[in-house]
Amino acid sequence: MxxxxxxxxxxxxxxxxxxxxxxxxxxxxxxxxxxxxxxxxxxxxxxxxxxxxxxxxxxxxxxxxxxxxxxxxxxxxxxxxxxxxxxxxxxxxxxxxxxxxxxxxxxxxxxxxxxxxxxxxxxxxxxxxxxxxxxxxxxxLPRYRPSSLLARETNGDLALALPGWRDRAAVATTDAELRALTRAVTRRIVRTGFTLVMPRWGSWTSDLTASAEAFAAHYPERAGQMRLAAATARASVTARTPEADRAVLAVLIEDLGPWLAAEYTAVHGEKAPRP
Structure with a gap:
């Protein structure tokens, strides 16, 4: 592609x-x-x-x-x-x-x-x-190319976000809390999936659908989960139910997220630690 x-x-x-x-x-x-x-x-x-x-x-x-x-x-x-x-x-x-x-x-x-x-x-x-x-x-600032260095430094710390997402999901009791968490998780997952393949894709996009499809071309076995994340991130806040949000969060936080974090580290390495 x-x-x-x-x-x-x-x-x-x-x-x-x-x-x-x-x-x-x-x-x-x-x-x-x-x-x-x-x-x-x-x-x-x-x-x-x-x-x-x-x-x-x-x-x-x-x-x-x-x-x-x-x-x-x-x-x-x-x-x-x-x-x-x-x-x-x-x-x-x-x-x-x-x-x-x-x-x-x-x-x-x-x-x-x-x-x-x-x-x-x-x-x-x-x-x-x-x-x-x-x-x-x-x-x-310099000019930037879609490199492995850029991938590592933008999204090479997904593993650090997962425990906090789990904690927030466990205590979320209102629709607003669930929607805010779902919005944050789905966008971060899609962007991380895209930057994982960005150097191979050889370009840049912020479009969620294009990002998911770029990822899917390289990881077809995970394509369905990434498309789910993109579709949920695009959806209007009025188009979802708390039950749907919890189901999506379970898939992304407990399955796709940990796999994506490990694959990202294997391909690009870990982001430089911040103070």
Whole structure:
């Protein structure tokens, strides 16, 4: 299976989002986010802000998709910074019915530009984030190719996530808790499955269906489980039941996940430990 999707003319991963791709329904949300980030953090704290996910890719669905933001601060985030980010999330989520949840990631610029994060958070900013405010950190980052190094540093730590997922599944009692966990698990599993085969596939995509099919071409014996994960991740939150979520979580956390973590380590090695 070959494709040049997601690469530029030089074979490097192209930045996938753009403000020009933001659909009209989400334009007021993005405008409000830009204004309120600037007001809340100001130039003394904020270096730059970015959008990522389906909204800047132009694939967001009103009432279903979430708004994903990354803020790069001049310093490492403090408790006060996180409190302001939480307030920003809550205000935007409450005001705009177009989005089903708002998430704000906070990092210091030193972390985002560090050697340790060069092929994880650095790649994320350079390739998956769309500049919204301030100078673009991508100017200080390299070009990236779909390599084994990139695979290892982006998703080579799946095994560390599995115990926490099991704990969350065991104590989840509400539909909202189950849906949030299912959303996180299915997306992470599909993205890990894709990056496992990414160097062999020779390209990049954030599309869940394409990711699952790329994986399936190399691991047909696990194709059904990965397609289940992708289909569940794509589904509207109103299209599932708690029983269905628990069934999917059991398959992914207890069967596909442990196998995928072991195969990933065998193929690409483990992600460099973080402090």
């Amino acid at each position: 070959t494709t040049n999707r997601g690469l530029d003319a030089e074979g490097c991963i192209a930045r996938e989002g753009s403000l020009d791709r933001v659909a009209a329904a989400f334009a007021p949300v993005v405008a409000a986010a830009r204004e309120r980030i600037a007001d809340a953090f100001g130039p003394e704290r904020l270096h730059s802000a970015y959008l990522y996910g389906s909204i800047p890719r132009g694939t967001a669905v009103p009432g279903v998709s979430d708004l994903d933001l990354l803020l790069a601060l001049h310093h490492e985030p403090t408790a006060a910074d996180r409190a302001d980010a939480d307030a920003l999330q809550a205000a935007l989520d409450a005001e705009f019915a177009q989005v089903d949840g708002v998430g704000v990631l906070l990092f210091g610029t030193a972390t985002l530009l560090s050697e340790l994060e060069r092929h994880d958070l650095g790649w994320f900013v350079a390739c998956l984030c769309t500049p919204l405010l301030g100078p673009d950190l991508a100017a200080g």
